Each structure stands twice: as structure tokens, then as C-alpha cells.
Amino acid sequence: MDDVNGAPTPAGPELNARLEFELNLYYQMKLIRAFEDRVSRLHRQNKILGGVYSGAGQEAIVTGICSALRPGDFVAPLHRDLGVFLMMGVDPGRLMAQLMGKENGLSRGKDSFLHGGDLEHGIFGSTSMLGSSLPIAVGAALKFQIKREKQVAVAFFGEGAASRGDVHEAMNFAGVRRLPVIFVCENNRFAYSTPLEKQMAIEDVAARAEAYGFKGHVVSGNDLLAVVQIAERVIGRTRDGGGPALIECKTYRYRGHSEHDPALYRDKEELLEWQSRDPIPRYEFYLEKRGHDVRHVREQIDERTRQVVQAAVDFAENDAFPEPQEALEDLYAPPAGPANLNGRS
Amino acid sequence: MDDVNGAPTPAGPELNARLEFELNLYYQMKLIRAFEDRVSRLHRQNKILGGVYSGAGQEAIVTGICSALRPGDFVAPLHRDLGVFLMMGVDPGRLMAQLMGKENGLSRGKDSFLHGGDLEHGIFGSTSMLGSSLPIAVGAALKFQIKREKQVAVAFFGEGAASRGDVHEAMNFAGVRRLPVIFVCENNRFAYSTPLEKQMAIEDVAARAEAYGFKGHVVSGNDLLAVVQIAERVIGRTRDGGGPALIECKTYRYRGHSEHDPALYRDKEELLEWQSRDPIPRYEFYLEKRGHDVRHVREQIDERTRQVVQAAVDFAENDAFPEPQEALEDLYAPPAGPANLNGRS
Amino acid sequence: MEVTYLAAINQALHEEMRRDENVFVMGEDVAELGGAFKVTEGLLEAFGEDRVIDTPISEALIVGAGVGAAVLGMRPVVEMQFSDFISCAFDQIVNSAATLRYRHGGRAACPLVIRAPSGAGIHGALFHSQNPEAWFTRVPGLKVVAPATAYDAKGLLKAAIRDNNPVVYFEHKRLYRSVREDLPEGEFVVPIGVAELRQEGRDLSVITYGGTVHQVLDAARILDKEDKVSVEVLDLRTLLPLDREAILATARKTGKVLVVHEDRLTGGIGGEIAALIAEHAFDALDAPVRRLAALDTHTAFSPPLEEYILPNTNKIVEALRSLAAY
Amino acid sequence: MEVTYLAAINQALHEEMRRDENVFVMGEDVAELGGAFKVTEGLLEAFGEDRVIDTPISEALIVGAGVGAAVLGMRPVVEMQFSDFISCAFDQIVNSAATLRYRHGGRAACPLVIRAPSGAGIHGALFHSQNPEAWFTRVPGLKVVAPATAYDAKGLLKAAIRDNNPVVYFEHKRLYRSVREDLPEGEFVVPIGVAELRQEGRDLSVITYGGTVHQVLDAARILDKEDKVSVEVLDLRTLLPLDREAILATARKTGKVLVVHEDRLTGGIGGEIAALIAEHAFDALDAPVRRLAALDTHTAFSPPLEEYILPNTNKIVEALRSLAAY
């Protein structure tokens, strides 16, 4: 974030690094918002086909959680977590190409939206089957444990997915083996049209953690600073052998379940209430307290995200569609050593 | 239980009924033990093929829980719950015929051991897939709720089965809809060879109930009186609209996982410790306190159970095997009104 | 009045719920939302919360609870939001439901309908395009249907609800709004187990079902017009039990058979059908039984890939011409 | 030294775990107990708790965690205690594992082995007798093997562990201790995808695999001796991908084919094989391709029922005689 000015009065190198880190998170959160807004627009323009699930309103969660991750960690995002891809360093152009089904998309046009993972950046491409990625994250954590690696696995899931049996099996085993896995619940109060009270008889998904022998934390998912703090603390503890944890982030979905959904089943008041808790202005307020010239920072960052998003769109639009016969490629990995496994067949 | 003497000094009609009820439970528990002992023996004699899973040591659980059930209730037993069949009034001869694969067995030779249900007596024949019967019991409870019937559904499951995803999905939905279903966990500390601490990181399965919005109770599964009391209280509350509940019964399996299993993985001390908590002498001690001449009662009841078990064996041994072509019967129900559904095709 | 395939399903639900108070509907977002595709729209208003039940995201529970209610005499119609998620309820379907009557020695029944919106061609990619029918057509104790027309969609759903066995009902998403027809006013059902001859022909037979029926009919028209080849078209409608008589009859009549389905080639039910014909109509065959199906891969997302993978009218025309020339 | 089918599997596990420290074993009761069938006996002692892992009863977790470890370069060998319970892990196999490489655009791999003790004929009844292979042979991205001999059991498991794709490995319970042979001293693997001609013949071909291979060989001997009919026997060994060349070659050679499997007739892979032959060796056929398989029902418990349902040597002899007489 060397090109962002409007920084507060100079301080020691440690504080400086922290300030830079914090500003970068602001940039990331803004980039996610800008990218997703553009995705919604492209969907309306029929340039992105298939299901599009906006994470607007929930950006602080992926930003804050991923800020505590390191190279070699493993992340399984949920269907709304486009931000995870940006946070973990996936090239925005390739991400956009993925959404458009283009050749340089993460899945080379094979799958849609976020199902194309990018293991080079630690991102597992989850299937659509909600909750099914939790056992997989547990398996990644098992590898870290077997190999005595100081890495963690993170699985994001919605409060809706929390009702799936796979989630139970995953959490239970994680507890038994004290695996280095963090389960992050994005509780946005709705699973498609189904409100919280029809999904579970309790208030906090986090309460389940204790039934598996580890700790559940509740945090405001719209407060980036709070998410960052808990992520650093909890993920750090897990990384140091403290066993699994669950972090529940309370939040709200701004848009419909997907771009097809007008979400008529929701209370307008509730939406308004949650929009007033938008993570971006809230974090700007914090930056201001930190002494930044926020208006200036925002202008610079808006310009930068605009450019990044436009470049991504340009890249993706200019990218070719895959050749039809490629439909039959990438089904089976060739016989090769494990080192080559992530290479193409 | 009119033929059992050795009753304590006469009292009011209510107390008399209670005494009779209590003696009958003793009889039932003894019958289950005797029946299962005979089954183990018949298995060694190759007269019962396939898997045989003894519930020896756990009789107080099924006896106590089922004692609080009424006609029209729904029970899904676990693979070790032969006692449920006896308690719910299934004819011992037909039960034995079931185990031997005979024509008059509950499944007419189709399935083995306890997978043949008997819906006339409210017993659902569970598949082998552990935990899969919990969603089904929840569905039965849903029917009672929709139809405003004052019935309950009971699903028995082992602490091993508690790790299955189906259990989670079932309990969660039961909580959401406050369904009249009671989940009874027979925690015998082992799933096959796997001890409790490799199955879960917590001590009590009952602790999970709260994570679904209802109450979990822990009781000694080797104390018939305690099981009866909690069953009456909890099942009564559920029947009256109090919503679901979980009752965890702490117990221990005497024999191997199945009759094939010498259970070498277990600590002999532990077995001894638990055998010293045997539900039968413990209950006899209570009966003694109640003023019964226990030695006399025991003799009478031993004779009676011996006769019942022998009659069951005789019936089953004299019963024919099904005709080969019957293999193709009973696959599909004929087109008939619901009233006929439990009739044969 | 013209009714879409989707509206026909909705009508069937309304009518059956009115007719029999033991019928109820359960699934994710089926109540207030009326289902992801609006198939259950209006049911909540008409029948109330007791009989139109939103569930958590718990496919095993949805089917399992359906089984539990069904054995007690209810007639649950449960929905998988997409048929792709049926894999999450697999055990409950193939074990709990399918073996229920058998393992109870014929003294129980499981009148359960599992509705599953299936099929590709809508840019649904790997997990919103599946055609899972052949996982179920190999399971005794189940019935499996896959209507292609609004009439059949309605009539088969009504038959499924009245059937005393578990029925997996595949409704093709691409047909929801693209297919419509006038439906008779009165009450009708379409019997399970009976295929329908959509078109009589002399030279070739096509056996198909579900999403490819209309493509086959289009192809048959092209062959008729451009090649003067007369194609007989058999729509299976029910996939378990298969209508063996109808299958063998058309094979014997024309001696040349093409089986077409949107499901993948390998392991799709085309293999079973071809095997039946090859065994039981061997002498009548003038050409090998051919199959045209989706390629043996997952349904990819990118349009050129999806197009390449799936059958379509052109590919069917080509296959028919090649078979005609044999 | 003679080694049983079961011991051969155990040897393969020992050898592969010694060879590659990324190989580990996970499942219910696989560690201290050594598995319900003792297949994993001795592994805990040899390789320790980190690499021989007992799990709770959580089939979806077992496979899912296998997938997670596999994408990070481990080579998990997970066990379903009985193949019947594979239905509880269905989604993780057919979706998470099978589509993994595809949806990652070829930039990931899932070197996972799922061992599943399958098969009937041991009074296992409905839920301990299943032959679920055809649920998986229709899923691209998976490989499926089903050895019939100790040699193949060992060689195919070693190949499966070294393969960079998810492999479902069906081991037939009835063969565990009933089949044995001398195994070569040195290291060997059996390549996935290659069928084995167990016996050359001139008059008829039988195509089979797994539990019925030995019954077929017995039947072939009877036909040779009593009927002077020479039967060729092809053991598929790998069910996905099928060895099409070998299948078509034997069909073209003898012109008369019987497919035999212990799985049920309808929807078993016999249909796929018959369809392949009927399409691609049409001109070479002197008789319809016949199938002999378990009857279309569940595997019932009572001995007379089980016997009636399952294929056996006598039934195969009869079918061969009938085909020979065609």
C-alpha cells in the first residue's frame, strides 16, 4: 500500500507496518465491494451467466479472517466469498474470467462462479453442496497435523449450511483430534428465503462448538477491526496447537440470495437497519480516529479499485472461450509424482 | 403379573397397580436377558446366522424407556435393542423366527436380526446405517404434530451413531419444530472397538441437546428405577407438547460388539466394574426394599422366562423357511387405500 | 388454457393436497418463497404451515422425515431444491425408503414422493445440471419417473402421490417454462410404468425421455421432411419399472433403434435399454442399437463446452441419418 | 507361500505405506482392531497413530477428510467398514472427489483410495451384502476396481494408491479367506484399466468380475468337460474405465457372450457391457448378448431366498448351455 497517502503522523516502524496493514485491509474490502458490484452489473448485462451470489455487506468477514492467514494455509470459501479469492491473491482478471466461463478462468470454463478453486493460493474450490467442504477442510488440517506443519485450514459456511450433517461430522472429528482448523460461520440470518428461526432453535451457531469440545466465538461480522482481532487471536492459537475453533460472524446479506432473487420475503426495515451497520463506513470511522484523512484515502482507493476491476473485466472480456473439446480434458490426473499433480494433464 | 406372588403387604389400589407395574418391569428385564442369552447360544450353535448384537447389560434402558410408551407411539430401536421388541409386545416366537430367517419372522426371512420392524407394535425396522433412523423418528413425530395426536416418537441410538450427520439434521429439525420426539442415547462407551474418547471430545452426548434448543438429560442406564422415572417425566412432558428431549443413558456392553467379536481391545477391569453395576441385581435390591420376597420372585420369574424363551425357540425351529420365490415378493406395495398399506401384497 | 410444465406440477400439488389431507409438502424454501422455481407457489396460502413446511438445509432429514411420516400413512411430497443435492440424501432414499416394505416383510409401505428438478442446458454447471436418474433406476423398491410434457408432469405427479411406494420424480428444469400445452379440465392421472408413443414411424425408432423428448421430436420432423425417413418416437416417461413391452415392440417394428438421453452415456439407462433390446429383440434388429447421450464428463459451465457435451437436435438428426444409412 | 485375498490386501497396504510416507489409512476400527475383517491388521504397530487413524462413525467425514488430505498431496486410503455404508458418503465421493480436478481446471488432483468390502453370499442380508459398484461406474473422474484374485487384490490396490485420481476399490468379502494363491516375491502392480483373460476359449465368452469370477471358471470347466464347449473367460478387474478393447475382442472372437455379475441385473454394469458389444460388435454376434446377475431385489437374509437371488455355478452352467445351444 505504498501509493496511498493521507497517512497519520509518522511513528515507529512497527506502528507504521500496522498502519499500512490496516489501510491495505481497507483497500481489500473496498476492492471486494467494487468487484462484486461490477459482477452484479455484468450479470444483469448477461455477461456473466449462471448463479451469482453477492457477498455485499459481508466483506469484513472474509477480509478480516483471511488477513490472519499465511502462505500454505488452506481455505474453503462459501458460495458468497468472492472476497476470499481476492484476499488470497488470486489475480482479479483470472477471477473475472472464471465468472465468465473463459479459458483463463480458474477452472478453464469448467465450472461456474466460485467453484473453481485455486490451490496455488490455498483456495479449495467447493462444490455447491453446502457444508460438504467442512470435512475437506478437516482433512487438510489432518495433513497439517500428520506432517507437523504450522498451518491452519479455514472453512467458511453459512448458518444455513450449519444444518447439514457433514458439518456435524467435520466438527466432531476436528474436536476429537484437536485439528488445526477454524470454522467460520457467516450468519447472515437467512438461508435463501428461510429465516434463522426456521433453521435452528438457538441463537448462536457458536454454541455448537462446545458440544464438540472446542470454543465458539461470536463477533460482529460487520466490524472489520473486531474480525481482524478475533482472527489473529483465534487463528494464532489454533496455529500454535490450540486445536479447532469456531468463529461466528453476525452479518446480513444485502442483495437477494442470488442475483435472480428479489428477496421479497425480507423485511425492508431489517435491511435498512443492517445497511446502517455497513462495514465500510464503520471502518472508515476507525481510520479517521487513527488520524487518516479518510476522504483523501477513499478517493485514492476508489480510483485504484476502479482501475483494478476495469482491468479484470477487460482481461476477461478479451479472454477466449475454451475450445469445445476441452470439455473432455481435466477429468483425470496423469500418472506423475505428487509434485506435478497441480500441473495440467 | 397376576401369577407372581411374594408381593409385599397389601395396600391401596394405586400402590398395588404400581407394584404390579414394577414387578412386570422386572419380568421384562429378565425376559430380555434370558432371550438374549439364548440368542447368543443359538448363534454359537449356528442356528442363528448373520450378525447378532447382544444388549446384555443394557436391558434397563429399553425396559425403562418403553415402559412409558403407549399404543400408537413410534419406536426406532438400535441394533442392540432386541428388548424393545419384547417390551412393545411382539410375540417372542415371531421374534425368534425373525432371527432365524423363518417364514413367520417379522420380515418373513427378508432381513436379519432386528431390521425387521413391526409397525403394528409401533416398531420401525431400522436399516443398518447407524443414525439413519433418527430423521425417520422425527418424521413420525411430525405426523403426530400435523395430526395433533398425543403420541411420541422415540429413537434409540448409540453414542457411536451420534457422530453421524443424520443425527445432527434430525435433532436440529426436531428443535426447530418442537416435535414430539425423544432421542435416547445408549452410551455404552464403545462403538465396536472405538472408545468414547476417539468418538467425541466431550463427556456427555446429552450436552448436544442444548445446541439444538432442547434439554438433554443424563441418567444411569443400569438403574431401571432411574430410567423409568426420567422416562415418565420426560416422555410425559414431550407428549404434552413440551417438545423434543434427549435422554442419555450411561451403560456398558457386556459382550463383544457382535457375537463374532472377542473384544480383546477392552479393559477387563472396566468390564468387571460395570458388571458390578448390573441392572438386574440392582433392581432386585430395590424390590427387596419394597418388601418383596425377591428370592421367591426370582425363581418364579426365571421359570416363566425359561418357558417363554423355550416356546419361542420351539416355534421358530418348527417354523418353515420361506419359499425361494418369495424373494421377489414384498418389494412394492399394491395400489390400495392407506388402510391396507400394512397388509401383504 | 395453455399451461406450462411448471404450472402443471403446481396444479397437481394443489389438487392432490385438496383431495387428500394426508398429502403435505416439505423442503427448502417451499413455503413462503414457493420454491426456488416457484413450483410450490400458492400452497402455503391454500394449505397452511402444517402442510407446507420449510426445512433447514438438511436433505437427509427431508427424505428421512418423509419416510417416517409416510410409514404412518401420510403422503409426503418432499423437494430437493436441485436434483444435484439428492446425493446428500442418498442413503435415506436407497436404503431407508427403498427397502422399507421388503425388510418389514410386506407389512409396511412408504408412500413418499421425492421431487427433484434435474437437467442441464441452462448454464447450471457441474452442480445445477445433473441427471441423476440412473442412480435410482437400479434400486428395487423405488419407482422413478421423468415427464417430458405438461400433461405427463401433472398426471405422473398425481399418480406418484397416490402410489403406495417411494417415487423419485424428476422434473426437467429446462422444460419448466419452455413447454406448455392445453390440459383437460377434469381430473386425470398418467399411470406409472407405461411409456407413450409420441409419434408412430416405420423406419427407425428413438427411445427417449425427459429433457431430450422435444429435441427428438424436432429431429424426427426434420428427417421426415428432408430425408423422407419415418421415425417412431417412444417417450419412456417411467424409468423404473421400464415399459419393456413398449420398448421391445418398437424395436421389433422398425429394427433400428437409437436411444437418446441427456444423462451421460456410460451408466445412463440407455445401456440397460440397449441391452434389453439386444437380448430380447436380437432377431429383429437390422442395425446395432445406438445411443446418443451427454458425453462422459461433468456438465461444464462455459457455453461452448456445455454445447459440446449435451445432446441436441442437430446431433440427433446426424445420429438418425447415420442409423438410417446403416 | 500361499496368500489369501485378505492377506494380499494387507500386504499391499504395508508395502505402500513403507514406500511412501504420504500414504495413510483412516476409517472405523482400522487401528487397534485392525478393521472389522482384519484387513488393516498390524498397520498401527508398524506405522503408528499418525498414519493409522480410527474415526468416529462418520462416513461423509471419512471420505471428505480423505479428499482434503489428498489435494494437499497425501495419499489417504480410507475404509468403509462395509461397502453398504458408502451410501452415507455418496455426495463426498460423486461430487467432492469425482469433480475435483475438473472444477479446478486440471490444476489439482485427488489421489484417494476408498476401500469398500462388498458382496453377498455370507448371510449378510440387505445391509451387509450390497454390490454398489454401478453407482460409481457412471461417474467420470472416478476409477473403480474389483479384484477377484489375491494377485489382483494386491496389485490393483498398489496401483490405486499410486494413482493420482480417486479410486473406489471393491474387495469382495466372500473372497477374503476363500481365495488364495502364491504371490511373487518382488514388487508388482496390476495396471488399472486392463482386463485379464482368465481362460481362452473358442465357443463362448463370459465377461465377469469380482465375486463371480471363480464361479464362472468352475462353470467353464464343467462345460469343457461335460459338453466339450470351450469357454473364454474375461475378468474385467477394472470397472471404470472399462477395457473396451478386451471386451470387444472376446465378443468378436466367439460371437456369443454371457455377462455375469453378482450385482443386480437392472442397472448393473452388465447392461453397459451388453450395449457396448451390441453396438460395436454387432456384425460379429451369433447370438444375443445374455446377462446373468442377481435378481432385481434386495439381498434377502434367509438362506433359500439368498440362494434364489444370487448367481452361482449351476445357474451359470445353465445359462452357458442355453447360449451354446442358440
Ligand SMILES: Cc1ncc(C[n+]2csc(CCOP(=O)(O)OP(=O)(O)O)c2C)c(N)n1
Ligand atoms: C446441500 C445443499 N442444499 C441446498 C442447496 C441450495 N442452496 C444454495 S445456497 C442456499 C442457502 C444457503 O444459506 P447459508 O448457508 O446461510 O448461506 P448464505 O447464502 O446465506 O450466505 C441453498 C438452500 C445447496 N447449495 N446445497
Ligand SMILES: Cc1ncc(C[n+]2csc(CCOP(=O)(O)OP(=O)(O)O)c2C)c(N)n1
Ligand atoms: C453408517 C454406519 N457405519 C458403520 C456401521 C458399522 N457398525 C455397526 S455397529 C457399529 C458400532 C456402533 O456403535 P454405537 O452406535 O455406540 O452402538 P453400540 O454398538 O455400541 O450399541 C458400527 C461401526 C454401521 N452399521 N453404519
Ligand SMILES: [Mg+2]
Ligand atoms: Mg445465511
Ligand SMILES: [Mg+2]
Ligand atoms: Mg456404543
